Amino acid sequence: MTNExxxxxxxxxxxxxxRVAYHALRSRPDAEDVTQxxxxxxxxxTEPFExxxxxxxxxxxxxxxxxxRLLSSSWRKRIIPLEDWDxxxxxxxxxxxxxxxxxxxxxxxxxIYLYYYEGCSVREVAQAMKAGESTVQTWLQRGREKLRKxxxxxxxxxxxxxGNLS
Amino acid sequence: MFDLExxxxxxxxxxxxxxxxxxxISVTEKTNKKRLTRPxxxxxxxxxxxxxxxxxxxxxxxxxxxxxxxxxxYTFAFTATDGSGLEAxxxxxxxxxxANIIAAGELPPMAFEVREGRSILTxxxxxxxxxxxxxKDGYYQTEGDSYxxxxxxxxxxxVKLDNGTEDGISWTFPLTAEGAQLGxxxxxxxxxxxxxxxxxxxxxxxxxxxxxxxxxxxxxxLIPVGEE
Numbered sequence: 349m350t351n352e353x354x355x356x357x358x359x360x361x362x363x364x365x366x367r368v369a370y371h372a373l374r375s376r377p378d379a380e381d382v383t384q385x386x387x388x389x390x391x392x393x394t395e396p397f398e399x400x401x402x403x404x405x406x407x408x409x410x411x412x413x414x415x416x417r418l419l420s421s422s423w424r425k426r427i428i429p430l431e432d433w434d435x436x437x438x439x440x441x442x443x444x445x446x447x448x449x450x451x452x453x454x455x456x457x458x459x460i461y462l463y464y465y466e467g468c469s470v471r472e473v474a475q476a477m478k479a480g481e482s483t484v485q486t487w488l489q490r491g492r493e494k495l496r497k498x499x500x501x502x503x504x505x506x507x508x509x510x511g512n513l514s
Numbered sequence: 515m516f517d518l519e520x521x522x523x524x525x526x527x528x529x530x531x532x533x534x535x536x537x538x539i540s541v542t543e544k545t546n547k548k549r550l551t552r553p554x555x556x557x558x559x560x561x562x563x564x565x566x567x568x569x570x571x572x573x574x575x576x577x578x579x580x581x582x583x584x585x586x587x588y589t590f591a592f593t594a595t596d597g598s599g600l601e602a603x604x605x606x607x608x609x610x611x612x613a614n615i616i617a618a619g620e621l622p623p624m625a626f627e628v629r630e631g632r633s634i635l636t637x638x639x640x641x642x643x644x645x646x647x648x649x650k651d652g653y654y655q656t657e658g659d660s661y662x663x664x665x666x667x668x669x670x671x672x673v674k675l676d677n678g679t680e681d682g683i684s685w686t687f688p689l690t691a692e693g694a695q696l697g698x699x700x701x702x703x704x705x706x707x708x709x710x711x712x713x714x715x716x717x718x719x720x721x722x723x724x725x726x727x728x729x730x731x732x733x734x735x736l737i738p739v740g741e742e
Contacts, residue, residue, distance in 0.1 A: 446521060
């Protein structure tokens with residue numbers, strides 16, 4: 349891969365990689381680490397992409413893989429006495445809606461992000477997350493249900509606005 | 515009000531920032547792959563292992579450290595325990611300076627026995643009578659933060675660690691009335707990783723018979739205790 353090709357993909361999809369990692373890890377430093385790792389993998393890749401979309405799909409897939417690895421190991425790096433732990437800290441840059449999504453389990457929020465923000469199809473989400481299409485559909489459905497319950501529990505919200513996140 | 519457009523707006527504001535992205539691009543392009551000679555890689559590799567497995571007392575086998583170097587350049591994975599729980603599954607990508615964890619989790623100490631006709635599972639110091647669950651379902655199952663534990667009536671434990679995939683990573687091992695813990699179950703096995711970071715563990719594992727303890731030297735190398 350030439351420097352020009354690398355820079356083109358990095359500049360166009362770097363934020364997408366970062367957002368995938370952030371949805372998985374809910375930590376800006378960790379998400380930045382994953383993004384850097386993904387960019388290194390991109391730079392080392394020798395096979396050309398067929399198109400920008402092909403490159404984007406590859407980047408999202410690798411971002412999910414790298415995030416998953418960091419997510420699996422995160423318990424090791426953050427040993428906090430249970431009595432001191434009150435859940436992941438909300439980043440200041442999270443809006444209220446994003447914050448609600450981030451209260452879900454990683455598999456729900458990643459699939460929601462890929463489907464609703466990146467505009468991936470269920471099949472593309474399944475490929476990125478190494479899951480079956482029916483599993484992804486279940487994740488999206490359960491994610492929406494959990495979100496509704498969460499909003500109801502928080503009070504004041506009548507749930508997800510009908511017709512928008514359905 | 516919650517709606518999709520607001521979510522999209524929130525996501526749009528979640529960016530690396532232009533300066534950070536350009537810095538990452540620059541760092542990536544300046545990375546000199548040839549810099550990573552074999553000795554350097556070995557240090558990096560062992561440093562990652564030390565960080566992954568903990569720098570305090572670590573039950574494993576001295577062969578592990580040798581295998582790290584012996585099989586350097588190949589993908590490998592192993593689990594190790596410190597007697598209190600399963601430590602980790604680790605895969606290191608060949609020809610790269612980064613270790614990749616395929617599954618990691620911490621399990622509580624556990625033991626199983628049949629006492630006066632009742633099936634008793636001791637989990638993290640707490641005794642559970644799982645007789646009825648076993649009679650009804652054929653097993654007792656419980657879930658932790660990153661694992662699912664299923665105990666069969668014969669004392670066989672099946673642990674599935676969540677690694678973010680549908681299948682997870684599974685181990686099967688015996689729990690005995692003598693209080694056997696996961697520290698008695700150690701394996702080394704190998705797998706391969708493609709350029710997207712997908713790992714396929716090989717089926718055959720290599721059993722480690724003798725627990726050992728490692729410390730870490732100032733360069734991050736794992737040193738078996740007694741051999742510093």
